[in-house]
Amino acid sequence: MFQIYNSMTRKKEIFKPVEENKVSIYTCGPTVYSNAHVGNFSSFLMADLLVRYLKFKGYQVKWVMNITDVGHLTDDNELTDSGEDKMEAASRRENRTVWEIARHYEDLFMKDLKTLKFMPAFKYPRATEHIEEMIEIAKALEDKGVVYETSDGIYFDISKFPEYGKLSGNTIDALQAGARVDVNEDKKSPFDFAVWKKIGGKNLNHAMKWDSPWGTGFPGWHLECSAMSRKYLGETIDFHTGGEDNKFPHHESEIAQSETANGKKFVNYWMHKSRVVVNNEKMSKSLGNFFTVSDLTEKGFSPEAIRFTFISAHYRSKLNFTEEQILESQKTIDKFNDFIQEVMKSEVSEGSTQVLSIIKSSKQQFIKGMDDDLNVSAALAALFGFIKPVRKNINSGSFNQKDKEEVIKFLKEIDSIFSVFSFEEKKGKSFSEEEKRMIENLIEQRNICRKEKNWSEADRIRDELNKMGVEVVDKK
RNA sequence: GGCGACGUAGCCAAGUGGUAAGGCAGAAGUCUGCAAAACUUCCAUUCACCAGUUCAAAUCUGGUCGUCGCCUCCA
Numbered sequence: 001m002f003q004i005y006n007s008m009t010r011k012k013e014i015f016k017p018v019e020e021n022k023v024s025i026y027t028c029g030p031t032v033y034s035n036a037h038v039g040n041f042s043s044f045l046m047a048d049l050l051v052r053y054l055k056f057k058g059y060q061v062k063w064v065m066n067i068t069d070v071g072h073l074t075d076d077n078e079l080t081d082s083g084e085d086k087m088e089a090a091s092r093r094e095n096r097t098v099w100e101i102a103r104h105y106e107d108l109f110m111k112d113l114k115t116l117k118f119m120p121a122f123k124y125p126r127a128t129e130h131i132e133e134m135i136e137i138a139k140a141l142e143d144k145g146v147v148y149e150t151s152d153g154i155y156f157d158i159s160k161f162p163e164y165g166k167l168s169g170n171t172i173d174a175l176q177a178g179a180r181v182d183v184n185e186d187k188k189s190p191f192d193f194a195v196w197k198k199i200g201g202k203n204l205n206h207a208m209k210w211d212s213p214w215g216t217g218f219p220g221w222h223l224e225c226s227a228m229s230r231k232y233l234g235e236t237i238d239f240h241t242g243g244e245d246n247k248f249p250h251h252e253s254e255i256a257q258s259e260t261a262n263g264k265k266f267v268n269y270w271m272h273k274s275r276v277v278v279n280n281e282k283m284s285k286s287l288g289n290f291f292t293v294s295d296l297t298e299k300g301f302s303p304e305a306i307r308f309t310f311i312s313a314h315y316r317s318k319l320n321f322t323e324e325q326i327l328e329s330q331k332t333i334d335k336f337n338d339f340i341q342e343v344m345k346s347e348v349s350e351g352s353t354q355v356l357s358i359i360k361s362s363k364q365q366f367i368k369g370m371d372d373d374l375n376v377s378a379a380l381a382a383l384f385g386f387i388k389p390v391r392k393n394i395n396s397g398s399f400n401q402k403d404k405e406e407v408i409k410f411l412k413e414i415d416s417i418f419s420v421f422s423f424e425e426k427k428g429k430s431f432s433e434e435e436k437r438m439i440e441n442l443i444e445q446r447n448i449c450r451k452e453k454n455w456s457e458a459d460r461i462r463d464e465l466n467k468m469g470v471e472v473v474d475k476k
Numbered sequence: 477g478g479c480g481a482c483g484u485a486g487c488c489a490a491g492u493g494g495u496a497a498g499g500c501a502g503a504a505g506u507c508u509g510c511a512a513a514a515c516u517u518c519c520a521u522u523c524a525c526c527a528g529u530u531c532a533a534a535u536c537u538g539g540u541c542g543u544c545g546c547c548u549c550c551a
Binding site for chain 1: 478479480481482487488489490491497498499500501508509510511512513514515543544545546547549550551
């Protein structure tokens with residue numbers, strides 16, 4: 001039984017899909033106006049882990065991650081609609097059209113997804129290709145009388161949605177009281193949000209624009225997720241994931257729009273990824289203290305280690321991201337990979353052994369951990385506890401062909417979730433006849449040196465062999 | 477000011493009422509000329525602090541201190 005912490009109720013809940021055996025997952029994806037950083041990916045990896053685990057559990061998973069390629073606002077206040085569109089700003093900065101910016105950073109993003117071994121989603125819909133669907137929702141909202149028009153756009157009147165704030169724990173009253181934002185005079189409440197923005201005023205030169213019943217303009221930020229999740233996943237979806245900073249106002253606003261337009265519950269389970277910090281400092285684009293995936297791979301860290309670092313930290317606790325963490329992840333991965341090699345190269349015996357029951361109990365323990373709100377720590381403990389007794393069986397020669405196959409099969413199942421192990425059997429490098437003769441010669445010389453206790457010469461030969469790619473391990 | 481999360485060994489970290497998983501690092505040992513790997517053993521009388529509830533609390537309640545996030549771009 002899979003339990004998940006629902007940010008809406010702030011409780012762990014037993015997962016029940018809308019449709020039996022099927023799961024729909026919507027992930028708030030990147031805004032493609034610059035390089036995505038590992039903070040972004042840590043959030044997407046939470047979704048990837050969820051997707052992969054539910055597949056492991058046998059569900060048919062439909063995962064959608066949007067690409068936000070129409071800008072929302074930059075350094076100023078989204079609620080009062082000051083500030084500049086991010087895509088437009090990037091366009092000016094890089095002297096490219098907004099469309100070039102969008103496609104360029106989307107390409108980079110897709111490459112990074114591949115590098116980090118993401119499960120491909122069912123669809124990565126672009127906001128700009130769903131303007132019609134957004135307008136449809138905006139019209140529905142208009143029909144229900146929850147929006148009003150101002151000189152610069154169409155706004156959702158949050159007083160028409162009394163539950164506004166239920167996700168972030170705010171109430172409309174509390175929001176008003178704690179307001180730190182300047183009031184936009186045209187708006188009834190500072191927390192009313194734009195559904196559609198008109199071209200004009202400081203948006204006069206907005207490059208991305210479309211026709212709508214309210215004139216030429218562009219959609220409000222929150223609308224795209226309401227539109228695209230409905231189109232691809234339906235009116236009520238199982239999971240909606242994103243960073244915790246998206247709770248307010250983004251997800252609140254999505255809820256208000258979708259639930260008003262559809263007259264149905266929007267999302268059954270909300271999952272929010274805690275922030276990644278670097279050296280205990282907030283990591284953000286504005287502070288500039290972030291790493292991209294290529295920053296890290298260029299430093300020599302493996303994609304697997306980067307992936308594992310984010311996956312192995314629980315998604316609801318803050319992760320203090322450091323290079324030490326990545327190195328430790330690499331060690332853990334190496335440990336499993338060494339074990340896999342050992343299993344693949346092991347000699348098999350006849351007769352019955354304990355191995356199958358070890359697999360069974362480890363698997364149960366693993367599932368128990370993952371079933372509990374993706375408790376990877378507990379699940380990993382099960383795997384560490386698995387290696388030891390199996391290795392014992394291998395070393396004592398109590399390991400049959402079936403065991404060997406089942407151990408590999410089990411680890412491959414696990415890796416369908418983690419996707420960090422390597423199952424390629426490391427074959428010895430192939431050498432030419434001449435090289436082989438040379439190597440044998442060196443080994444013989446070294447053995448003579450060892451017999452004569454000429455250790456320095458023996459070690460020198462060992463170094464030389466290592467350089468040729470020959471691993472030398474002495475046994476008694 | 478409003479909303480929320482959290483504080484477990486040197487580090488990472490699990491554990492929501494029954495007496496502290498696991499990993500890394502460290503120590504000792506087996507093996508070994510050395511090294512690597514593997515294996516064995518050790519490594520929190522204690523869970524930020526103070527009260528309280530209880531036969532029993534890291535776990536529940538109240539308070540104190542501290543850290544972090546959201547409320548303004550960010551996943």
